[in-house]
């Protein structure tokens with residue numbers, strides 16, 4: 001299928017976000033319109049403070065735009081329910097990962113499936129399948145995540161996000177704290193998820209390597225999307 005024939009999975013239309021602190025208002029995003037497709041990897045780049053995390057929060061249903069709309073498969077996510085959108089359709093891997101470090105890799109994934117109400121008979125088996133897909137070795141599946149390396153923890157966090165069978169995966173600076181080699185492995189994971197598994201992968205990054213590996217690069221500058 002060519003990209004021209006793919007139905008969009010996510011559409012931002014005229015999205016603005018204004019923050020108010022005291023009497024001061026500041027519009028961080030100034031009318032962003034963009035269409036995301038399945039099976040593609042997107043990088044969101046831009047200077048510090050340009051609104052990348054704000055854009056990710058709106059697109060992932062953690063926050064609502066001041067004006068404009070965010071649509072998942074044609075339906076406004078506010079109407080769908082932000083909680084439902086986040087649980088069923090769009091997962092986010094945060095910079096802090098938020099793994100439960102006293103639990104094993106498998107337990108982190110199965111507990112997320114319980115919490116988000118995934119109806120699947122053998123959750124442990126699914127957790128193992130996902131860890132294998134992401135290249136986490138079998139002897140690491142049952143180790144507490146505290147004992148795993150940064151790159152392994154990042155993979156577990158991605159597996160946990162995918163466990164809820166989402167269509168869109170957002171990640172905020174996923175390679176920021178990793179060495180080059182480990183970062184390259186994570187970039188490859190994202191590319192495979194997009195190109196082989198058909199996910200829409202959206203990564204906020206300062207990394208040139210992530211931007212170079214992406215199918216599309218969105219450059220945020222002064223609240224607008226521009227050419228790179």
Ligand SMILES: Nc1ncnc2c1ncn2[C@@H]1O[C@H](COP(=O)(O)OP(=O)(O)OP(=O)(O)O)[C@@H](O)[C@H]1O
Nearest residue numbers: 019020021028046047048049050051052053054055
């Ligand atoms: N909840 C908030 N209330 C008020 N201002 C906010 C809030 N969240 C973000 N901002 C402001 O919005 C602007 C954009 O922030 P954002 O975190 O989206 O930028 P960013 O491009 O992700 O930056 P960085 O690359 O440094 O992480 C900043 O000036 C920030 O101070």
